[in-house]
Every structure is written in C-alpha cells, then in structure tokens.
Amino acid sequence: MTTPLLEIRQLYKSYQKAQGIFGRKTIQALSDISFSLYPGQTLAIVGETGSGKSTLAKLLVGIEKPDSGEILLEGQAVTISDYKKYNHVIRYIFQDPARSLNPHQKVGQMLDDVLRYSTQLNEEQRQDKIHQTLQQLGLMEEHADYYPHMFSGGQLQRVALARALIMDPKLLILDEALTALDPSLRAQIVNLLLELQKSTGLSYLLITNHLRLVRHISDHMLVLHQGKALDYGQTNEVFSNPQHDYSRKLIKSAQS
Amino acid sequence: MILLDIKNMTIELETPEGLIRAVDRINLTIREGEIRGLVGESGSGKSLIAKAIVGVLNKRWHITADRFSWAGQDLLRLSYEEQRKIIGRDIAMIYQEPSRSMDPTAPILEQLIESIPDSELESSWWGRPFERRKKAIALLHKVGIRDHQAIFNSYPYQLPEGVCQKIMIAMAIAKKPKLLIADEPTTALESTTQAQLFRLLASFNQLKGMSILLISHELETVARNTQTLSVLYCGQLVEAGETATILKSPLHPYTDALIKSVPEFQPELISKQPLYALHGSIPTLQHLPIGCRLGPRCPNARKECVKTPVLERLQNHYFSCHFPLQGKKL
Numbered sequence: 001m002t003t004p005l006l007e008i009r010q011l012y013k014s015y016q017k018a019q020g021i022f023g024r025k026t027i028q029a030l031s032d033i034s035f036s037l038y039p040g041q042t043l044a045i046v047g048e049t050g051s052g053k054s055t056l057a058k059l060l061v062g063i064e065k066p067d068s069g070e071i072l073l074e075g076q077a078v079t080i081s082d083y084k085k086y087n088h089v090i091r092y093i094f095q096d097p098a099r100s101l102n103p104h105q106k107v108g109q110m111l112d113d114v115l116r117y118s119t120q121l122n123e124e125q126r127q128d129k130i131h132q133t134l135q136q137l138g139l140m141e142e143h144a145d146y147y148p149h150m151f152s153g154g155q156l157q158r159v160a161l162a163r164a165l166i167m168d169p170k171l172l173i174l175d176e177a178l179t180a181l182d183p184s185l186r187a188q189i190v191n192l193l194l195e196l197q198k199s200t201g202l203s204y205l206l207i208t209n210h211l212r213l214v215r216h217i218s219d220h221m222l223v224l225h226q227g228k229a230l231d232y233g234q235t236n237e238v239f240s241n242p243q244h245d246y247s248r249k250l251i252k253s254a255q256s
Numbered sequence: 257m258i259l260l261d262i263k264n265m266t267i268e269l270e271t272p273e274g275l276i277r278a279v280d281r282i283n284l285t286i287r288e289g290e291i292r293g294l295v296g297e298s299g300s301g302k303s304l305i306a307k308a309i310v311g312v313l314n315k316r317w318h319i320t321a322d323r324f325s326w327a328g329q330d331l332l333r334l335s336y337e338e339q340r341k342i343i344g345r346d347i348a349m350i351y352q353e354p355s356r357s358m359d360p361t362a363p364i365l366e367q368l369i370e371s372i373p374d375s376e377l378e379s380s381w382w383g384r385p386f387e388r389r390k391k392a393i394a395l396l397h398k399v400g401i402r403d404h405q406a407i408f409n410s411y412p413y414q415l416p417e418g419v420c421q422k423i424m425i426a427m428a429i430a431k432k433p434k435l436l437i438a439d440e441p442t443t444a445l446e447s448t449t450q451a452q453l454f455r456l457l458a459s460f461n462q463l464k465g466m467s468i469l470l471i472s473h474e475l476e477t478v479a480r481n482t483q484t485l486s487v488l489y490c491g492q493l494v495e496a497g498e499t500a501t502i503l504k505s506p507l508h509p510y511t512d513a514l515i516k517s518v519p520e521f522q523p524e525l526i527s528k529q530p531l532y533a534l535h536g537s538i539p540t541l542q543h544l545p546i547g548c549r550l551g552p553r554c555p556n557a558r559k560e561c562v563k564t565p566v567l568e569r570l571q572n573h574y575f576s577c578h579f580p581l582q583g584k585k586l
C-alpha cells in the first residue's frame with residue numbers, strides 16, 4: 001500500500017494546571033493515540049467535549065507541541081521547525097466561520113494575505129488565484145470585495161473553505177465545521193467536499209459529534225473518550241460492531 | 257382544545273429602506289398536549305415567530321395578525337398589559353444558548369427562586385423563603401439534577417451546557433406553563449445529552465399534558481420527537497401537517513429537498529454518494545424574491561411562481577405550492 005499521508009504514532013499530550021500556590025496538576029489530554037490517513041480518504045474523530053478531539057487537531061496543525069510521539073507527514077517526521085512549511089499541506093477549518101474570520105477585512109484581502117505570506121506569486125497571479133478559488137467554491141468574483149458580515153452562514157463557510165483551499169492543501173481538518181450549518185447548505189457543502197475529494201484527492205480529518213454524517217462521508221473512524229482511543233477502524237465496522245461501552249452508547253444515541 | 261391559534265401573522269422590520277417582511281402570513285395552531293415541530297433554516301423566521309408569540313420583540317418589529325388567540329381568548333383585542341399577563345402566566349420559553357441567556361452575575365439558586373411566581377406559593381409571607389427554596393430543589397429534581405447542593409451556589413459559567421439547559425427548563429416549568437416553546441434546545445449539547453433532554457421534554461408532555469413547540473433546524477431530531485410539523489422557508493410557511501405524513505409524502509419541493517438532504521432518511525444511499533441539495537443559498541432579507549420565496553432555487557419553478565401561492569389543504573396536510581409534488585390540485 002502507498003505511504004499514508006498522515007501517520008500518528010503513540011501521541012501523548014498533557015497540560016499542567018496550577019493548583020494552589022505551588023501545586024501543579026497534570027491533565028492527560030491525550031494518551032497513546034495512533035492512526036493513519038491515506039490520500040483521498042476521510043477519517044472521522046468522534047467524541048464528546050473534553051475527549052481531546054480539539055487538542056488532537058491543534059497538535060496536528062502545530063498550535064501545540066506533543067509531549068511524546070511522532071507525527072509523520074508523507075512518511076517523514078515533522079519537527080517543530082517544519083511547521084511553517086507544513087501549513088501548505090494541512091489546513092484547518094474552524095468551528096464557527098462567523099467568528100474565525102476577521103470582521104474588519106474584506107474577503108479578497110484576507111485571501112490575498114494568505115497568498116502573500118506563504119507563496120511567491122505576484123499580484124496578478126494572486127488575484128487570479130483568488131478568483132479561481134472563489135469560483136471553485138461556488139462564490140462569485142465580486143464576493144472578494146465583501147466583508148464577512150455580508151455573507152450568510154453557508155457562504156461564510158465557503159469563504160472559510162476558500163481560505164483553506166487556496167493553498168492547494170492535501171489535508172483539511174474540519175473541526176465541527178459542518179455542524180452549525182443548515183441542512184440544505186450542509187448538503188451542498190458535503191457535496192462540495194466529496195466532489196473536491198474525488199477530483200483532487202484531498203483527505204479530510206473530520207472532527208465532529210454528528211454521527212449520521214460520519215457514517216455517510218467517512219472511510220475510517222476513531223472514537224475518543226477522555227483522551228483515549230476506543231474504537232478505530234472502518235466506519236461500517238465500528239457502527240455495526242462497536243467494541244467499547246462508550247462507543248455503543250454514542251452510536252445508539254444517534255440512532256434512537 | 258386549540259391552545260394557540262395564529263392566522264396570517266406578518267412580522268415586519270423597520271429599516272431605513274422601508275419595511276421588510278421577515279415573516280409572511282404564517283398560520284400556526286397548537287392543540288393541548290401536542291408537540292409541534294417548527295423546522296426552518298437560519299433566517300426563516302422561526303425564532304422571530306417564537307419571540308412574537310412571547311412578545312419580546314422590540315418596537316422596530318411590527319407584528320400584525322388576522323387572528324391571534326390563546327385558549328379561545330383573542331389576544332389582539334386586549335391591551336398590551338393584559339396580553340403580557342396572560343402570556344406570562346401560560347407560556348414559557350427556553351432559549352438557544354442556555355449559558356448565555358442566564359444571568360451571569362447571580363448564582364443558580366437565586367435565579368431559580370426568582371422564576372417561581374407568587375401564585376405558586378401557599379404559605380404566608382414569613383414561610384415563603386423556605387417554600388421557595390423547597391420548590392427550587394423540587395424543580396431541579398424534576399429535570400433530573402439530583403445533586404442540587406453542588407449546583408445552587410454555582411454561576412452559569414461554571415456549569416456544563418447540558419446542566420445549564422436543564423436549569424433553563426426548570427426555570428421555565430416553575431410556573432407550570434401550558435405551552436413550552438423550546439428554541440433550538442439541543443444545538444449546544446452532546447448527542448448523548450440531547451437524547452436525555454428529549455426524553456425529559458416528552459415526559460413533561462405526557463405527564464403534565466404540556467404542549468411543546470419545538471423549534472429546530474435539524475429535521476431528523478424534530479421528526480423523531482414530534483407529532484405535527486410546520487416547515488418554514490424564508491418566512492413563508494411551506495408545509496404543515498402530521499409529521500409522519502409529511503415525511504412519507506412531502507408535497508412541497510422544499511420539504512422534499514430537506515428530507516432528501518438527510519442521509520438518515522435515505523437508507524439506500526451508498527456512502528460517499530452526493531446528497532440531494534438545492535442549488536443557491538437562502539436569500540437575505542434585503543433581497544427577497546417576490547412570490548414564492550423558494551422560486552429561484554426550486555427545481556420545478558415556472559412562470560406562475562412569481563405569484564405567492566395560497567395555503568391549500570389536502571385533508572390535514574397544508575401546503576403552499578402551485579405545483580405540489582404528488583398529484584394535481586384538487
């Protein structure tokens with residue numbers, strides 16, 4: 001088989017929390033997480049709040065450093081100094097597009113900034129790239145002159161996607177990015193994501209607790225509970241035959 | 257008995273460019289002991305309707321209705337103060353984000369005590385503080401919080417969202433309302449807590465005969481927990497009727513699209529297949545299309561659709577479309 005796009009080996013992460021004046025309390029946010037993600041596939045990570053989903057995502061994009069363990073990108077270990085290069089490959093989409101976009105900045109400027117910091121394109125190429133990306137996501141060129149508040153919820157999510165896709169990444173991390181959308185728009189975005197995956201071989205890491213969607217769009221899934229990985233495998237298998245009590249409860253609550 | 261009966265309610269917003277019609281002639285009836293779902297996407301005016309019923313919209317909103325009656329009493333003929341009295345007595349509402357709609361500066365006990373009306377108390381004035389406290393504890397037990405001591409002195413920000421939502425419900429049922437309006441009660445919650453919450457609401461409905469208006473944008477959760485359903489699009493009522501009938505044979509193309517866009521209702525759909533989706537997005541209030549507001553996005557729109565369709569009736573199933581999906585017009 002081909003080398004996985006992303007491979008995580010025995011990842012540990014803990015946080016120190018002050019307790020009293022001198023005391024410290026260690027919170028184990030993640031322990032012994034391993035998984036791999038192949039190009040063109042989708043991995044869903046499900047779990048409740050506090051299960052370490054977002055910590056995992058933060059580790060992957062390099063906002064936080066792991067305590068121990070390896071993150072391999074296309075077979076090569078990632079070190080901290082690589083993170084700058086690395087953000088071309090992995091892009092992150094936040095939970096709430098309305099709050100993760102700068103309200104003072106026009107969408108065009110925002111996309112332009114991304115290109116200016118991370119590529120060597122000249123102004124004309126940047127404009128072309130912006131228009132091309134907007135069109136790819138079903139937006140219009142005029143939208144580049146809009147401020148974020150002028151968009152509706154679904155369009156904002158497209159803008160957020162545009163900001164991620166403008167770098168032609170290989171992996172998109174969707175942190176609850178589909179949950180807040182309205183059903184008909186969610187269907188549109190899901191279609192868009194599936195289409196992009198088909199045409200460009202993009203991989204997704206889907207962090208969510210919306211299990212019905214997981215079942216539809218992901219190839220593999222990983223159930224996290226209190227920082228530990230419970231079930232990991234093909235989505236269908238996990239759904240039909242969960243191994244742990246917690247996963248069983250979670251899957252049942254989605255079906256009742 | 258019909259509790260709430262609204263006919264042709266229109267809600268308009270005053271703007272510098274003139275009046276904008278956010279909700280366009282909505283009919284809504286709620287019977288005693290009924291759980292009605294109100295489904296619509298953001299901007300469809302479902303929260304507006306809820307707020308209009310409770311009367312908490314500010315003066316920039318103009319509400320007009322042909323009929324707006326509560327338990328047989330025409331509210332439109334009463335003065336504002338009298339309306340408030342009746343609504344305050346009989347209707348309670350739980351809001352979208354519980355931890356943000358509670359008072360952040362007061363501990364839970366104080367807020368709970370405040371929400372118990374005097375009419376619920378029996379003892380004379382010196383016994384009231386004790387009675388209130390007792391009632392507050394009982395309320396918490398009712399919504400499934402057993403350890404009341406731990407919660408009483410906490411502030412909303414210290415508690416998880418699910419607990420806050422339960423406290424909101426406790427506050428809402430303190431006055432024993434006849435109608436509970438739940439505005440997106442589960443958006444902030446985990447899926448396991450969501451199931452708990454719906455069981456709680458269903459038990460109140462069955463034990464106390466409390467009617468519930470369940471507002472949500474998730475068709476699947478609403479479908480599972482309601483008997484009747486109203487579907488809104490952009491401030492227009494597109495379809496109303498019994499939940500099971502609507503799910504089985506939707507007449508309006510929008511309802512049809514909503515049902516098809518949920519993978520759960522499409523068991524034969526292979527995973528990773530594209531979902532059915534209407535093209536385009538929800539128009540903003542400033543640029544509403546004339547006539548049927550679904551018009552520009554509708555797969556079978558025709559010339560006639562520039563005229564607003566009237567609400568038609570097929571047995572107990574209401575729809576407003578010139579070209580319903582099943583069968584021709586009667």
